Amino acid sequence: xxxVTQAQTEISVVEKExxxxxxxxxxxxxxxxxxxxxxxxxxELVFLIRRNSFxxxxxxxxxxxxxxxxxxxxxxxxxxxxxxxxxxxxxxxxSERGANSKLTFGKGITLSVRP
Amino acid sequence: xxxVSQNPRHKITKRGQNVTFRxxxxxxxxxxxxxxxxxxxxxxxxxxxxxxxxxxxxxxLSDRFSAxxxxxxxxxxxxxxxxxxxxxxxxxxxxxxxxxxxxxxxxRLTVV
Numbered sequence: 001x002x003x004v005t006q007a008q009t010e011i012s013v014v015e016k017e018x019x020x021x022x023x024x025x026x027x028x029x030x031x032x033x034x035x036x037x038x039x040x041x042x043x044e045l046v047f048l049i050r051r052n053s054f055x056x057x058x059x060x061x062x063x064x065x066x067x068x069x070x071x072x073x074x075x076x077x078x079x080x081x082x083x084x085x086x087x088x089x090x091x092x093x094x095s096e097r098g099a100n101s102k103l104t105f106g107k108g109i110t111l112s113v114r115p
Numbered sequence: 116x117x118x119v120s121q122n123p124r125h126k127i128t129k130r131g132q133n134v135t136f137r138x139x140x141x142x143x144x145x146x147x148x149x150x151x152x153x154x155x156x157x158x159x160x161x162x163x164x165x166x167x168x169x170x171x172x173x174x175x176l177s178d179r180f181s182a183x184x185x186x187x188x189x190x191x192x193x194x195x196x197x198x199x200x201x202x203x204x205x206x207x208x209x210x211x212x213x214x215x216x217x218x219x220x221x222x223r224l225t226v227v
Binding site: 028043050091093104105106 | 134
């Protein structure tokens with residue numbers, strides 16, 4: 001069975017600090033997809049990134065970067081120079097091939113960025 | 116607005132009443148999902164449609180829950196004889212390609 005663990009529950013940083021959100025996953029499938037979603041106070045889940053299991057190349061998008069390591073089953077998310085607008089709950093999720101694309105989410109990490 | 120739309124945004128109902136939620140997916144998206152999210156937890160998968168066919172239902176979905184997607188367009192989720200444990204945020208998502216789902220703002224249900 002697939003599982004996503006986000007061990008950190010709450011993180012508080014001061015604006016402009018860098019912060020890394022951890023995600024560890026479990027799956028028996030060799031083909032799978034990993035995601036990060038952001039849930040601001042408005043409640044809507046905002047898609048941030050998708051990676052497939054065959055692509056371990058790290059990705060950078062502006063202040064966001066993702067580090068995917070199959071050897072440790074981790075898919076960590078770093079925000080560089082955090083801003084108050086980054087305050088939200090961040091979810092890591094996993095989808096296995098053949099699972100009709102349903103997502104298994106972690107419990108989420110609440111990030112608070114203080115001015 | 117071309118995103119996923121859910122109505123109503125909030126619903127308060129008395130225990131034992133039936134409620135129905137609606138989801139309008141992004142047009143052309145053939146996959147539609149329902150998730151439930153309780154406080155402090157990540158969303159949990161409930162059910163999934165490809166076009167009008169309901170292809171999978173979670174064991175979380177008791178017999179009191181039913182979902183439809185007539186004509187492969189909008190979807191409804193009905194909960195019969197609501198219980199306090201049904202209080203949650205109900206999220207709808209749609210996708211076109213495998214696994215990349217876009218979510219609506221959800222319907223928050225409170226059962227009193």
